[in-house]
Amino acid sequence: MSVETLTICGIVILLAPLAGAVLSGVLGPRLLRGSTHWLAIGGVGLAFITSLVLMGQVRGAPPDGISETVSVYNWITNGTDAVFRVEFLIDPLTAVMLITVTGVSLLVVMYSRDYMREHGKPERGYERFFAFLALFVFSMCALVLGGNFLLLYLGWEAVGLCSYLLIGFYYDRPAAAAAAKKAFLVNRVGDFGFGLGILLIFLTFGTIEYGAVFHMVQEGVTGSGDPLATGRVTTIALLLLCGACGKSAQLPLHVWLPDAMEGPSPVSALIHAATMVTAGIYMIARCGAIFTASPFAMTVVAVIGAVTALFAATIAITQTDMKRILAYSTVSQLGYMVLGVGVYAADSAIFHLFTHASFKALLFLAAGSVMHAMGGIIDVRQFGGLRKVLPWTFATFLAGSLALAGFPLFSGFFSKDEIIHHALMVHPILGVVGLVTALLTAFYTFRMVFLAFFGRQRVPEGVHPHESGPWMLVPLVVLSIGAIGAGYVGIGADGGVFHRFLTPVFAHTFAAHSPASAGAHGVPVVEHVGFWAHYGLMIISGAIAFVGIFAAYVLYLKEDWLPGLIRSIAPRAHRILWNKYYVDELYDAGLVEPARQTGRVCVGLDDYLIDGLLWLITAIPRAVGYLARTYQSGMLQGYALTMVVGIAIIVLLVFGA
Amino acid sequence: MPGIVEYLILGAVLFALGLVGFMSRRNLIVIFLSTEVMFQGVVINAVAYGRLHHHMEGQAFALFLLAIAAVEAGLALGLIMLLYRQRDSLDAEAWSLMRG
Amino acid sequence: MTSVTAILLYLVFALGGVGVYLLLPKPGRSQVAAGATVGALALVGLFVVLATQVIVPDTANVFFYLFAAIAVLAASRVVTHPNPIYCAVYFVLVVIAVAALLVLQGAEFLAVALVMIYAGAILVTYLFVIMLAHQGGSPVYDRRSREPAWAVLAGFVLMAAIAGRAVDLPASASPEPVTVTTAGAEGSAVRGTEGNTIAMGEAIMTRYVVALEIAGVLLLIAMVGAIALSQKPVPIERAPGAAKPKPLGQVGREVEPF
Structure with missing residues (x-):
């Protein structure tokens, strides 16, 4: 891979969407209006093509030159030694992420062309939408391409900003504005830990370049040559994990993602399913050297992932808003990915990220198509029997659902299976948690499918569902192909094309430290296990998926009086799940209310203490004036x-008394 | 200054008494009368100093002072009449237009 | 450098200040008796100080004490009496006492001039004005004083300052009254005669003649001013059909041009 080619590819991938965003913002409102989407399509499309070129470059590289850091320019120089450069790290992980990001973004942009229209006319803010979308693509690419922590943080914050802008796209809706604020603030909490982690990295190692830092971690030394304390590495890893929890909506910072569904469906699909929320997992995968150097941190990561997965799945089985169900499903699947990196199966996690991107984006876009058709309603209790009216939407939605549920031979089946497999080997309890969650996943997914598309029509008055146009359907079809077929790149005796591609990235980090690895440290090995251990799990997973789907079928299609019965038997449990374990209320009472009270105290202080002080200060001239006024009484005799x-004083002083 | 100290002190006493009256009485006429008392003190002083230096200058000055005092009295009383007609009161506190 | 005399004088003046303060008109019960007693005491003290510390003992001094006492007491009553007519009359007494003191100093002309002009002319004018502006009964501004304490304090502090300075000077024999021979006038008009009036006449006609003329002009201006000030604007009553008044500034009759 020649440095020049890589540099040019990197710059094009970054600047094409940025140019699209800027031009959309500048030319859109006045000039292009309804054609602004071409600018975004052009920018993101160019980025996608360049990502393919980059992928070709990486695939064609020799095994020892698979990872390349190209420096574009010196950004901040301190004069002496601290230099922060704009540099890209190009390796297989980067290439995979870039393809995922730009590919799904391109499809979402195409989808939005029809989605953001009402009766054929562009909605208010049409141009703004595409500008923000393209800006987001730029930010995500910057995050992924970055070769040091500074660029990572830059992209991190920028995607947070774009998420805020896009969630609050309908800014005159109070719910949307509140959701955007919530997303940004909760992310801020995570980013605070993340920033601290980066600072600690700089303090410990004296540099923030990936290559230098990871090398030093693996050698076990700090920047000044002293041995690296395990406590220090654990602290750094946990702080970085804070950021991942915020961005990837893990416990306890998951609260923003369900509320983020106030944004338009393309936004949910792109940002909150496929790309931005996966930034946390990408970061952990990238910083594998740091995480694997601390077994404690890895355990924490795995536990958080597993617990989040189960937690979100239990909430999802009671929700009635289709996008909320999908949101909790996303939180749950992200939990899976975090669990994956936590059990040293980073390549499986990235594989799941890859497949999840396609089927979750598909599900969100299809849900948006349903919403569009139903005139804005999103409550599944008001859907029913839509498969006859929206055939294409139904077909693609079914494909995505089967993938999500882990139905055998669909993509989700393979990727989820690998994570559970590794989990069972490293932390068996977490593996069991994963299996239970898989059951719940299948259940709630098909609950959603059966309620919306099957059964008798419960459509309310005045709504006439109609199928969507080609701009929306084509991306759906493309994604469903991905949902079905993306899994096949990951199977094979030694992990398939995908895993072989990613092996060099994780060889010295995850694979080397994994307790399940059969090889010694430093030897890149993919474990070979016996028939029953590997295929047995596949059979169990398949069975779980069938059981889940069947349960949903029974409860929501055949004997649909059963859910009511269950709800009346365990009303308390249902209420807890329906209210999302009251986490939001907990945060409100424990964090938000005290903050508001502090604000009120500060206001009181300001009003009484500071203003009082000022009043006192101003009272002095007033008092002096009041006293001095008596001298100007207007009385001659005074x-x-x-x-x-x-005169008396003068006489006394001058002439001496 | 031989032999005139007592006259100087007396002059000071009369002057100060007139000053006290000027500053404390409210009747316009009494205020001006107090001014005349001050004049008496000054006359005594002037004549005493003239005697000291064996010169007529002191007494001549006192004569001209007398003339000025007469002028002042005449004009002051005319003004007092005018003021009295304006406010129908001889109170000095009625005229505090220079307040502030 | 305050000498003992000065300190004694200060004490005496302080006493006098208290007395004058008590004498000033104040609302409520008047403290004239107390004030008079204190004031008299202060005066006695002043004379004691003067006699012992300042003045060279001489038999003529008794006249000084007499007329000084009259002057000071009368002056203090001028400034403190509630009734303005009494003030004016007491002022006449002051003038007479001062004239006597001037005679003691050998300035007879000035003494007579003082009595004639002050007691004769100015005081009569004052009395006329008092009667014109009389407001029956005792108006409020005669019964109260403005800040008597501050006024007394300020006045007596000034008095103490001046007197205290004067007292530091050495005392010796009293100088002689000023006559022609002692006045040093150049070209004495009358030879061989002495007297204060002649000396005064010579002085103001030769050395100070310009001042004399200016004083005369000043008196004329004052007369004109007084007349102008005291004119009352009277509304002009014209018989119906009478000629309209001449415009301002025109002198003489209105004459047609051709």
């Missing part, structure tokens, strides 16, 4: 008195 006093 003046005469003053004059006499003055």
Whole structure:
């Protein structure tokens, strides 16, 4: 891979969407209006093509030159030694992420062309939408391409900003504005830990370049040559994990993602399913050297992932808003990915990220198509029997659902299976948690499918569902192909094309430290296990998926009086799940209310203490004036008195008393 | 200054008494009368100093002072009449237009 | 450098200040008796100080004490009496006492001039004005004083300052009254005669003649001013059909041009 080619590819991938965003913002409102989407399509499309070129470059590289850091320019120089450069790290992980990001973004942009229209006319803010979308693509590519922590943080914050802008796209809706604020603030909490982690990295290692830092971690030394304390590495890893929890919506910072569904469906699909929320997992995968150097941190990561997965899945089985169900499903699947990196199966996690991107984006876009058709309603209790009216949407939605549920031979089946497999080997309890979650996943997914598309029509008055146009359907079809077929790149005796591609990235980090690895440290090995251990799990997973789907079928299609019965038997449990374990209320009472009270105290202080102080200060001239006013009484004799006093003083002083 | 100290002190006493009256009385006429008392003190002083230096200058000055005092009295009383007609009161506190 | 005399004088003046303060008109019960007593005491003290510390003992001094006492007491009553007519009359007494003191100093002409002009002319004018502006009964501004304490304090501090300075000077024999021979006038008009009036006449006609003329002009201006000030604007009553008044500034009759 020649440095020049890589540099040019990197710059094009970054600047094409950025140019699209800027031009959309500048030319859109006045000039292009309804054709602004071409600018975004052009920018993101160019980025996608360049990503393919980059992928070709990486695939064609020799095994020892698979990872290349190209420096574009010196950004911040301190004069002496600290230099922060704009540099890209190009390796297989980067290439995979870039293809995922730009590919799904391109499809979402195409989808939005029809989605953001009402009766054929562009909605208000049409141009703004595409500008923000393209800006987001730029930010995500910057995050992924970055070769040091500074660029990572830059992209991290920028995607947070774009998420805020896009969630609050309908800014005159109070719910949307509140959701955007919530997303940004919760992310801020995570980013605070993340920033601290980066600072600690700089303090410990004296540099923030990936290559230098990871090398030093693996050698076990700090920047000044002293041995690296395990406590320090654990602290750094946990702080970085804070950021991942915020961005990837893990416990306890998951609260923003369900509310983020206030944004338009393309936004949910792109940002909150496929790309931005996966930034946390990407970061952990990238910083594998740091995480694997601390077994404690890895355990924490795995536990958080597993617990989040189960937690979100239990909430999802009671929700009635289709996008909310999908949101909790996303949180759950992200939990899976975090669990994956936590059990040293980073390549499986990235594989799941890859497949999840396609089927979750598909599900969100299809849900948006349903919403569009139903005129804005999103409550599944008001859907029913839509498969006859929206055939294409139904077909693609079914494909995505089967993938999500882990139905055998669909993509989700393979990727989820690998994570559970590794989990069972490293932390068996977490593996069991994963299996239970898989059951719940299948259940709630098909609950959603059966309620919306099957059964008798419960459509309310005045709504006439109609199928969507080609701009929306084509991306759906493309994604469903991905949902079905993306899994096949990951199977094979030694992990398939995908895993072989990613092996060099994780060889010295995850694979080397994994307790399940059969090889010694430093030897890149993919474990070979016996028939029953590997295929047995596949059979169990398949069975779980069938059981889940069947349960949903029974409860929501055949005997649909059963859910009511269950709800009446365990009302308390249902209420807890329906209210999302009251986490939001907990945060409100424990964090938000005290903050508001502090604000009120500060206001009181300001009003009484500071203003009072000011009043006192201003009272002095007023008092002096009040006193001095008596000298200007207008009475001649008063003046005469003053004059006499003055003369007496002069006589006394000048002539001596 | 031989032999005139007592006259100087007396002059000071009369002057100060007139000053006290000027500063404390509210009747316009009494205020001007107090001014005349001050004049008496000054006359005594002037004549005493003239005697000291064996010169007529002191007494001549006192004569001209007398003339000025007469002028002043005449004009002051005319003004007092005018003021009295304006406010129908001889109170000095009625005229505090220079307040502030 | 305050000498003992000065300190004694200060004490005496302080006493006098208290007395004058008590004498000033104040609302409520008047403290004239107390004030008079204190004031008299202060005066006695002043004379004691003067006699012992300042003045060279001489038999003529008794006249000084007499007329000084009259002057000071009358002056203090001028400034403190509630009734303005009494003030004016007491002022006449002051003038007479001062004239006597001037005679003691050998300035007879000035003494007579003082009595004639002050007691004769100015005081009569004052009395006329008092009667014109009389407001029956005792108006409020005669019964109260403005800040008596501050006024007394300021006045007496000034008094103490001046007197205290004067007292530091050495005392010796009293100088002689000023006559022609002692006045040093150049070209004495009358030879061989002495007297204060002649000396005064010579002085103001030769050395100070310009001042004399200016004083005369000043008196004329004052007369004109007084007349102008005291004119009352009277509304002009014209008989119906009478000629309209001449415009301002025109002198003489209105004459047609051709």
